[in-house]
Amino acid sequence: MRDSFVTTTSALLADDPRTALVLADISASVFAPAAHRHPERVLNVGIREQLMIGVAGGLALTGLRPIVHSYATFLVDRAYEQIKLDLGHQGVGAILVSVGASYDGSEMGRTHMSPGDVALFDTIGGWTVQVPGHRDEVPALLKAATPHDDPVYLRLSTQSNRLSYGGDTRLQVLRRGTPGGPLIVAVGPMLDPTLAAVAGLDVTVAYTHTPRPFDTTGLQALAGSEVILVEPYLAGTSSALVNGVLSHVPHRLLSLGVGHAEIRRYGTPQDHARWHGLDAAGLRASISAFLS
Amino acid sequence: MTAPTTTGYVDLDGLLRRLTGDEKHSASAHSTLDVVWVLYDRVLRVTPESVDDPERDRFLLSKGHGPAAYYAVLAVKGFIPEAWLDDLAGPESRLGHHPDRLLVPGVEISSGSLGHGLGLGVGTALGLRAQGITQPRVYVLLGDAELDEGANHEAIAYAGATDLPNLTAIVLDNQSATHGWPGPGGIASRFTVNGWTAATVDGRDHDAIHAALTAHQPDQPHVVAAVVDPRK
Numbered sequence: 277m278r279d280s281f282v283t284t285t286s287a288l289l290a291d292d293p294r295t296a297l298v299l300a301d302i303s304a305s306v307f308a309p310a311a312h313r314h315p316e317r318v319l320n321v322g323i324r325e326q327l328m329i330g331v332a333g334g335l336a337l338t339g340l341r342p343i344v345h346s347y348a349t350f351l352v353d354r355a356y357e358q359i360k361l362d363l364g365h366q367g368v369g370a371i372l373v374s375v376g377a378s379y380d381g382s383e384m385g386r387t388h389m390s391p392g393d394v395a396l397f398d399t400i401g402g403w404t405v406q407v408p409g410h411r412d413e414v415p416a417l418l419k420a421a422t423p424h425d426d427p428v429y430l431r432l433s434t435q436s437n438r439l440s441y442g443g444d445t446r447l448q449v450l451r452r453g454t455p456g457g458p459l460i461v462a463v464g465p466m467l468d469p470t471l472a473a474v475a476g477l478d479v480t481v482a483y484t485h486t487p488r489p490f491d492t493t494g495l496q497a498l499a500g501s502e503v504i505l506v507e508p509y510l511a512g513t514s515s516a517l518v519n520g521v522l523s524h525v526p527h528r529l530l531s532l533g534v535g536h537a538e539i540r541r542y543g544t545p546q547d548h549a550r551w552h553g554l555d556a557a558g559l560r561a562s563i564s565a566f567l568s
Numbered sequence: 569m570t571a572p573t574t575t576g577y578v579d580l581d582g583l584l585r586r587l588t589g590d591e592k593h594s595a596s597a598h599s600t601l602d603v604v605w606v607l608y609d610r611v612l613r614v615t616p617e618s619v620d621d622p623e624r625d626r627f628l629l630s631k632g633h634g635p636a637a638y639y640a641v642l643a644v645k646g647f648i649p650e651a652w653l654d655d656l657a658g659p660e661s662r663l664g665h666h667p668d669r670l671l672v673p674g675v676e677i678s679s680g681s682l683g684h685g686l687g688l689g690v691g692t693a694l695g696l697r698a699q700g701i702t703q704p705r706v707y708v709l710l711g712d713a714e715l716d717e718g719a720n721h722e723a724i725a726y727a728g729a730t731d732l733p734n735l736t737a738i739v740l741d742n743q744s745a746t747h748g749w750p751g752p753g754g755i756a757s758r759f760t761v762n763g764w765t766a767a768t769v770d771g772r773d774h775d776a777i778h779a780a781l782t783a784h785q786p787d788q789p790h791v792v793a794a795v796v797d798p799r800k
Contacts, residue, residue: 296695296698316694316697316698317698319694321722321726322725322726322729324722324725324726326683326687326718326719326722327687327690327719327722327723327726329687330684330686330687330688330690330691330719330723331687331690331691331694332691333687333688333691334687334688334689334690334691334692334693334694334695335691335692335694335695335698336691336695337676337677337688337691337692337695338622338691338692338695338696338698338699338701339622339695339699340695340698340699342691357681358684358687358719361678361681361684362684362687362688365668365678366669366677366678366688367669367670367678
């Protein structure tokens, strides 16, 4: 996904003089050709994440469309107040593009993990949050984000589904169970493990790479009395939203995602998926227990 | 918008008295009065008619607390009606204890949380340059205590390293930083070591402030340390 982001962004910088890229050393080497071609619109501020967002805010105030990129934990967690004030409170937007989603950086440890990034955007509100599940979903999302000035967070991951599912931001039904039966909403790269987990179960599985704004219309149309969320970030991030949409109907909600407790172990992302119950076997166990 | 009925520095005192309800920050508010006045009266190329002109100079009040002097100067210069001064931070007021750029004509940034203005100023200067807009200068006013915030030091180092030419920082020094900025050169030295040019002046002397604010060099960022009486 990062390669796709680099290629697409380099092309956008060449095609659209309104775009600018702000980096804090991360990925600077792969953007070196773009920086050479557009030295005044590709800005590497060094390892200064607060400044990176502040600069993006200033660029946006002059009418440019900044794309800002780093590891999720540095881009979002560290610079949270800058996102809130230098963008949101100024009434300007930017396209923030992260890598290192949740436990992608598990072998580097907690310092490089950010499972709480989407929850942080929820505390500000107004952000479009996109979580592609495949590298081929990235270019269209990025291109669609550049012509306007709204705030967009694009969360890239090394976790990927086998197939790409296009640019539609609505819930896409990939597996249809009995109408009114259990609905499972899988976000981004959680789709494949979810589909594997529910083999043989009578459930509907819907996919989205755009959890904010959540497709509430699609949710209302598809949901029966049992809804299961499978999200690649903190468990429960979307539960208040889903409960709000379904407040007028009796329902039960199971929210699966990354656990809140720090595991304090290294290992691979696959290990962490297993420890958080987000591999196919773990999901199967949680979903079966909920529905039984 | 009603036309201003007052026109000069001598009128500011009366306007400041109308800005009631800002007791907590009054010392801070008045410390900036002379610098802000000189900026709007003699330096900035911006008028109420040109607040959206890309070619205007930008003034970013990073030290967003105690903006009474700022509001008073904006009123005198016709950016906002004087009547707005009478209901500071009231339920219907556009003027709060920290300014909001979406509520006040001519206000370039919303500020209050310390340490945000210089980064925004760097980005503004870079954004103008990227669009080939080379005439405007970007002025950012900070406080000496605000300089404690690490975000400022990210901006100082980067602006110096990239020779950002159209940026001027003004540090209003009323010696309110908890640990001070002592040592040879004081505040100015923190900037010059990073490649800025610097001037330190009496923050009440209009001619000295004016000279310092216009003493920038063509290829470096510039800082003016404006020293006023310590905060009481």
